[in-house]
Amino acid sequence: MSGAGLAVVVLLVLPAVGFWLAGIVDVLRRGAGSRWGRGGWLVALVLLPGLAAVAYFLTRPAVGAAAAGFGPRRHGASSRLLRLMELVEAREQGVIAADAFEAALAELDDG
Amino acid sequence: MAPLDRFLQNLARIVARMLYRSVEVHDPDPSWATRPALLVANHFAGFADPALLLGILGKRPRFLAKATLWRSRPVGRLLDLGGAIPVHRAVDGSTAGNVDAFAACYEALARGEHVAIFPEGTTHDEAAMRRVKTGAARIALGARAVGVDVAVVPVGLHYEAKARIRSRAAVVFGHPIDLEGFDPDPRDREAVHRLTARIDERLRLVASDFPSWEDAARFGFAAAVALETETGDVRYVDEERLAGMLHRAPEPHRRQVLEVAAAARRVPAGRPRRRVPGLGTALLLVPFAVVGVAVNLLPYLVTRAVGLVKAAPVTLATVKVLVGLVAFVATWTVWAFLVAGRYGWRLGLPTLLLAPFYGLVAVWVVDRLAAAVARRSVPRDPAVVGAVTDALVARGRTR
Numbered sequence: 079m080s081g082a083g084l085a086v087v088v089l090l091v092l093p094a095v096g097f098w099l100a101g102i103v104d105v106l107r108r109g110a111g112s113r114w115g116r117g118g119w120l121v122a123l124v125l126l127p128g129l130a131a132v133a134y135f136l137t138r139p140a141v142g143a144a145a146a147g148f149g150p151r152r153h154g155a156s157s158r159l160l161r162l163m164e165l166v167e168a169r170e171q172g173v174i175a176a177d178a179f180e181a182a183l184a185e186l187d188d189g
Numbered sequence: 190m191a192p193l194d195r196f197l198q199n200l201a202r203i204v205a206r207m208l209y210r211s212v213e214v215h216d217p218d219p220s221w222a223t224r225p226a227l228l229v230a231n232h233f234a235g236f237a238d239p240a241l242l243l244g245i246l247g248k249r250p251r252f253l254a255k256a257t258l259w260r261s262r263p264v265g266r267l268l269d270l271g272g273a274i275p276v277h278r279a280v281d282g283s284t285a286g287n288v289d290a291f292a293a294c295y296e297a298l299a300r301g302e303h304v305a306i307f308p309e310g311t312t313h314d315e316a317a318m319r320r321v322k323t324g325a326a327r328i329a330l331g332a333r334a335v336g337v338d339v340a341v342v343p344v345g346l347h348y349e350a351k352a353r354i355r356s357r358a359a360v361v362f363g364h365p366i367d368l369e370g371f372d373p374d375p376r377d378r379e380a381v382h383r384l385t386a387r388i389d390e391r392l393r394l395v396a397s398d399f400p401s402w403e404d405a406a407r408f409g410f411a412a413a414v415a416l417e418t419e420t421g422d423v424r425y426v427d428e429e430r431l432a433g434m435l436h437r438a439p440e441p442h443r444r445q446v447l448e449v450a451a452a453a454r455r456v457p458a459g460r461p462r463r464r465v466p467g468l469g470t471a472l473l474l475v476p477f478a479v480v481g482v483a484v485n486l487l488p489y490l491v492t493r494a495v496g497l498v499k500a501a502p503v504t505l506a507t508v509k510v511l512v513g514l515v516a517f518v519a520t521w522t523v524w525a526f527l528v529a530g531r532y533g534w535r536l537g538l539p540t541l542l543l544a545p546f547y548g549l550v551a552v553w554v555v556d557r558l559a560a561a562v563a564r565r566s567v568p569r570d571p572a573v574v575g576a577v578t579d580a581l582v583a584r585g586r587t588r
Contacts, residue, residue, distance in 0.1 A: 086532065089477075089543075090528065090536050090540070091536065093543050094536060094539035094543065097542055097543070098539075128534065128536075131538075131539065131542065132538050132539065132541050136195075136196050136200070137195045138199070140195075140198065140246075140247045140248070142222075143219075143248060144216065144219040144222045144247055145214050145219070145245045145246050145247060146214060146245060146247070147211070147213050147245050147359075147360065148206060149212060149213050149357070149425075150211060150424060151466075157419050158419070158578075159415060159416065159431075159574065159577070160419075160427065163427070163430060163431055163434065163581065164217065166581050166584050167217065167430070167434070168217070168364070169585045170394050170434070171363055171394060172364075172367070173364050176586070179585050179586070180586075183582065183585070
């Protein structure tokens with residue numbers, strides 16, 4: 079195989095096959111949508127691998143309803159400062175009362 | 190959820206990953222996401238604000254947008270495609286058409302959808318939020334009046350540098366606002382004004398709201414030093430949250446935090462960061478990242494060039510997102526056609542996925558390599574942590 083042919087295989091063919099397989103696995107694992115819908119995607123992925131994989135990944139639903147960002151994960155999540163920030167936030171927004179704030183503060187100092 | 194909605198959201202997610210280095214989300218009570226919800230957000234970055242929200246939410250909200258945007262036919266088509274609801278502002282003339290806008294909001298909420306509104310009514314470059322207008326309160330009370338258990342959720346949108354590509358952004362959700370005690374009648378002026386004041390107050394707690402950008406920078410620095418010292422890590426979303434809390438702390442704590450933080454500037458800050466997770470994988474992926482850079486370099490440079498234009502940051506934020514969206518999607522499409530022309534559509538079609546995928550690999554690898562050679566830019570100083578802790582406790586107690 080020539081260098082160009084090898085590059086095409088490594089950069090295009092293998093990742094394309096990888097996407098196709100990932101699409102099949104994703105349909106089975108996510109369990110989103112109806113059984114007929116998932117079955118339809120599987121049939122499409124088998125019959126029209128390229129087109130169906132593109133369509134599936136561009137229109138697949140998000141995992142869960144909650145908002146999700148991306149970027150560095152938080153380190154030191156158990157730190158006293160971050161916990162204190164959460165308490166003040168809850169107090170500012172009226173989620174916890176003054177006595178609950180003091181109790182949580184005392185617990186934070188003990189811990 | 191219609192396939193078109195999911196397509197727009199997935200596209201927004203991919204473009205967000207290209208345009209921003211990180212979009213950090215803080216949501217202390219995500220239970221609202223499974224209910225009908227009215228999201229009320231600050232409006233500091235024009236079109237970038239809805240685009241950012243679209244990229245991080247679990248499902249596409251119906252955005253309220255000023256009706257004058259529909260005067261441009263292409264923009265109107267785009268907004269219709271995205272399910273936006275036109276709202277008529279008093280400043281633009283008659284507000285008679287808002288009966289339909291409110292009805293559309295009630296219907297969407299009754300179907301369990303989310304509606305997003307920027308209640309300042311305009312986008313701007315000021316450090317302080319503008320006063321919230323009454324529309325959000327009227328929608329919330331009107332929805333309650335027709336029996337919808339709507340959650341009103343304040344959403345703070347934060348940008349490290351609005352015009353710069355690969356800068357950081359953060360989204361801070363507040364706890365849903367308790368609507369008990371409000372008469373569920375949008376014609377009750379007293380209830381509308383009380384709820385508007387509540388929304389205004391709660392939105393300012395999660396959004397950036399400082400008297401000046403100098404104040405924002407000084408409190409941001411104090412927050413960064415405290416977080417770096419305490420956790421060895423300065424996430425943008427935590428820095429923004431903490432800066433706001435410190436600014437809201439009572440005197441003399443506020444002043445003490447700034448004084449102690451100003452002294453911390455003299456502490457040397459040159460030590461390298463700790464181990465970078467994923468660095469080994471990033472090194473293995475360098476060849477693929479090189480391909481990703483080559484494929485996406487042109488749209489990246491075009492989008493980056495937007496930051497060089499002399500214009501207001503809020504304008505550049507809008508232009509950056511629009512240019513980035515068009516430039517990246519057009520480039521991926523061109524690559525797909527080029528590959529299809531050479532190797533057929535069996536490989537041309539997957540190239541539509543591979544071009545952005547390689548781009549994402551490139552930014553992932555570049556971010557990790559950059560983190561590995563970066564040096565700590567924020568000093569560590571336990572005195573700042575002490576002053577910040579005192580200020581936070583005082584803030585919690587004076588609330």
